[in-house]
Amino acid sequence: MTSYAGEPAYAGTSLGAGDVLRRCREEGRAALVGYLPVGFPDVETSVRAVEVLVESGVDIVEVGIPYSDPLMDGSVIQNAAARALAGGVRVADVFTATAAVRAKGAPPLVMTYWNLVLRMGVDTFADRLAAAGGAGLITPDLVPDEAGDWIAASERTGLDRVFLVAPSSTEERLAWVTSSCRGFVYAASTMGVTGARTAVGGGAKELVERTKAVTDLPVCVGLGVSNGQQAAEVASFADGVIVGSALVACLTDREPEEGLAALSTLTRELAEGVRNRR
Amino acid sequence: MTEGRFGDFGGRYVPEALIPALEQLDEARSKAMVDPAFLGELERLHRTYTGRPSIITEVPRFAAYCGGARVILKREDLNHTGSHKINNVLAQALLTQRMGKTRVIAETGAGQHGVATATAAALLGLECRIYMGRVDTERQALNVARMKMLGAEVVPVSHGSATLKDAINEALRDWVTNVENTHYLIGTVTGPHPFPEMVRDFHRIIGVEARAQVLDLTGRLPDAVIACVGGGSNAMGIFHRFIDDPGVRLIGVEAGGSGIESGRHAARFASAEPGVLHGTFSYLMQDEDGQTIESHSISAGLDYPSVGPEHSFLRDSGRAEYLYATDEQAMRAFELLCKTEGIIPALESAHALAGAMMVGTDLGPEALLLVNLSGRGDKDVHTAAEWFGLLDEEAGS
Known part of the structure; x- marks a missing residue:
């Protein structure tokens, strides 16, 4: 594995997202997957925040990279990304966060818009991510049809590839997309962008069922979950519950310490939720 | 794929x-x-609605500023709603x-x-x-x-x-x-x-009409077809019918803003490298990390950090060439067309006119240039009046 000067190399186990999801399944519960962007409100606090996620019960961490044009995100994550970029966050800062998550014992996946990977070079990005304890990539604006380079790089490095399926996906697309995934499948439960919603919607369950009909991979549900009750609801039919905007909101308009405390409280509630399937 | x-x-x-x-x-x-x-x-x-076919207009008084080359405008500015x-x-x-x-x-x-x-x-x-x-x-x-x-x-x-x-x-x-x-x-x-x-296919009619009209008027094909390029739809529209005419140069004109060295421009081909924005892989103004860099131009229609992917292909394959005109050059061309021909062009199209001034000067009086006048300048009168200082203090707020 290539090592990069100044970057925290991780030499521990390389537990993947799939391993954790299997373990959760054996425990008879869903996994809690938490998202936070690196660099918000600043790099140091964001690294502590992903550590707090793991300490408070998140099983798999998605570390986002702030992007200038986040077209899949609602206003909470858009504003966090804008603030992080204004604060000078760099793409390479994500590797500090993944190493921190890994050191806490959870697999870190990086969630990123594709141009940031393309710009660094797909192979270089994959090598650096693997060297920094990363478990893989979630790619909201990259479909497998365009992912030849990434599929080759992830085969070479053993990183997970998480592509998204949506309620609008046809049966053919579901089969094709899931056959390209490794680790788990990300089911975007509602049509729309990220952001907390009052109701998760019946579409999520249907999408999970349709997805499970074509793959044996675990299916995690994202977009809209914001509290323990919703987490329990989604945990009844999904292998993992993904929470993003609601966690980001904990760090919004708060002093770092206060934000981290709020983050811990919400994470514990969500972790309890995924253990109380309804 | x-x-x-x-x-x-x-x-x-x-x-x-x-x-x-x-x-x-x-x-x-x-x-x-x-x-x-x-x-x-x-x-x-x-x-019955758009007003097609749009006419072509020869502009000899403006052409005097284009090295004496013969200049013909395709008048997309006369379409309903004022542009292509x-x-x-x-x-x-x-x-x-x-x-x-x-x-x-x-x-x-x-x-x-x-x-x-x-x-x-x-x-x-x-x-x-x-x-x-x-x-x-x-x-x-x-x-x-x-x-x-x-x-x-x-x-x-x-x-x-x-x-x-x-x-x-x-x-x-x-x-x-x-x-x-x-x-x-x-x-x-x-x-x-x-x-x-x-x-592109929906705009291809521009080049199809213009090619026949120019042949009809002059008995030959133009030496160069010139259009401004923001995203690049009017340019692809007029270029496409000429792609298989090897003697016809296809010349796109980007917005040079305050000049390339200033960093405030939208001349993607002069400075950028390929990347992904808005669903497509094309030349893109981006920083070292791949974050989009904001573009700048006096013309809002050219003020975009990326460009249509077919232009990137035409550029890299050498079939089309891309120049840029600064705000200043475009405004000079804008003023000239107004005063020599009685046509107020859109600021976007003024970049194509500035390109014609450069290309004509280069090629000389034997050249025949076809320029896509993609839109009319009614929407830009305020910006132009400010640029030329035509607004007095009271009326100019």
Whole structure:
């Protein structure tokens, strides 16, 4: 594995997202997957925040990279990304966060818009991510049809590839997309962008069922979950519950310490939720 | 995968949620383009509503500033709504109906595409929402009023730089959410496949008409076809029919803003490297990390950090050449066309005119230049008046 000067190399186990999801399944519960962007409100606090996620019960961490044009995100994550970029966050800062998550014992996946990977070079990005304890990539604006380079790089490095399926996906697309995934499948439960919603919607369950009909991979549900009750609801039919905007909101308009405390409280509630399937 | 690619450029870098809609659109437009009923209806609308064919005008007094070359303008400025935009908009609005959708959304920078979309929506009874950067709604207040008059809802976008690229982000977010009943009527030859190819095909009529008109008038093909390039729809429209004419140079003119060295420009080919923005892989103004860099131009319609992928292909393959004109050069050409020919061009088109001045000076009096006058300058009178200091203190607020 290539090592990069100044970057925290991780030499521990390389537990993947799939391993954790299997373990959760054996425990008879869903996994809690938490998202936070690196660099918000600043790099140091964001690294502590992903550590707090793991300490408070998140099983798999998605570390986002702030992007200038986040077209899949609602206003909470858009504003966090804008603030992080204004604060000078760099793409390479994500590797500090993944190493921190890994050191806490959870697999870190990086969630990123594709141009940031393309710009660094797909192979270089994959090598650096693997060297920094990363478990893989979630790619909201990259479909497998365009992912030849990434599929080759992830085969070479053993990183997970998480592509998204949506309620609008046809049966053919579901089969094709899931056959390209490794680790788990990300089911975007509602049509729309990220952001907390009052109701998760019946579409999520249907999408999970349709997805499970074509793959044996675990299916995690994202977009809209914001509290323990919703987490329990989604945990009844999904292998993992993904929470993003609601966690980001904990760090919004708060002093770092206060934000981290709020983050811990919400994470514990969500972790309890995924253990109380309804 | 080669479908939807121009060499390495193009593709479909979008969320999975949009893929089915893109496939539906691809199928609908493929069927429509060979369906006499669709083509007949579009032809009828162009004849009775748009005002096609648009004329060509020879401009000898302006040509004196182009090295004495013979200069002919293709007059897309005379179309209904004042620019070439209506060609694409009417066709996509008809497609929207054929797909059984009832609502269109669009992005707009200067407001030309927004006005054209609102117009087509009014004509065909479609619900219409236009996304426009807040900065642009302020500098183009008249076009905002025009869109509202036509029955469209105009949504100012305050995120990011609050200009065209952010309006596109917001339109894409709307589309992901409402794709079932909504068509995203993209206004230029960019975005995910099939948009670049489809929008080019809907504008191809510009070059088809112009080629025949120039042959008819002069008995020969032009030495160069010149057009401004923002996203690049008017340029692809006039270039495409000439691609297989090896003696005809295709010359795109980008916005040089305050000059390349200033960093405040939209001359992608002069400075940028390929990357992905808004669903397509093309030349892109981006920083070392791949974050989009904001572009700058006096012309809102050219003020975009990326460019249609087919232009990137034509550029790298050498079939087309790309120059840039600074704000200053474009405003000089703007003023000259007004004063020598009595035609007020759009600021975008003024860049093509500035390109003609450079190319004509280079080629000399034997040359024949065809320039796409993509739009008229009514919308730009305020900006131009400010530039030339024609507004006095009291009236100029």
